[in-house]
Amino acid sequence: MQKLLLIGIVAAGAACMPLAFGDSGGDHHYVKDSVITTKVKTKLLAKHMTTLDHVKVDTDEGGVVWLSGTVPNRDAKDVAEMIAKDTDGVKAVRDNIEVVPRD
Numbered sequence: 607m608q609k610l611l612l613i614g615i616v617a618a619g620a621a622c623m624p625l626a627f628g629d630s631g632g633d634h635h636y637v638k639d640s641v642i643t644t645k646v647k648t649k650l651l652a653k654h655m656t657t658l659d660h661v662k663v664d665t666d667e668g669g670v671v672w673l674s675g676t677v678p679n680r681d682a683k684d685v686a687e688m689i690a691k692d693t694d695g696v697k698a699v700r701d702n703i704e705v706v707p708r709d
Contacts, residue, residue, distance in 0.1 A: 639665040642695045646671055649689045657682035661703060663690070669697035676706040 642665045650658045662675040671690045677683050683703045690699045 639667055639669070642669060642671065642693065645695070646690050646693050649693060650686060653685065653689065655682065655685065658686055661686050665696075669695055670700060671696050671698070672700045672702065674702045676704050678706065678708040680705055 643663050646663045646665075650661060650663070657677050657679065660675045661673060661677065664672045664674075666672065671693070673686055673690060677686065683701065683705055686703060687699055687701045690696060690701075
């Protein structure tokens, strides 16, 4: 199931790429930023860590990635931030992930 979801996210990101570079209108920043968001989400899913299931990713027009949501421990929080920082196109990462131990 995760593999199918990963393939769908990658396909959606690839479909948006031509729009990011072919549009000279005002919306091209949004599409470009959604590509960055898709890349980060894909890398998080590829890690196969259930601890990252509740991490939300958003990207602003300046290439700043905003992470939010919850993880069960500090290690998972650090991994999510590292993955976002190591993604092409990311200028900075704002980590608002909360550590909430799960039962």
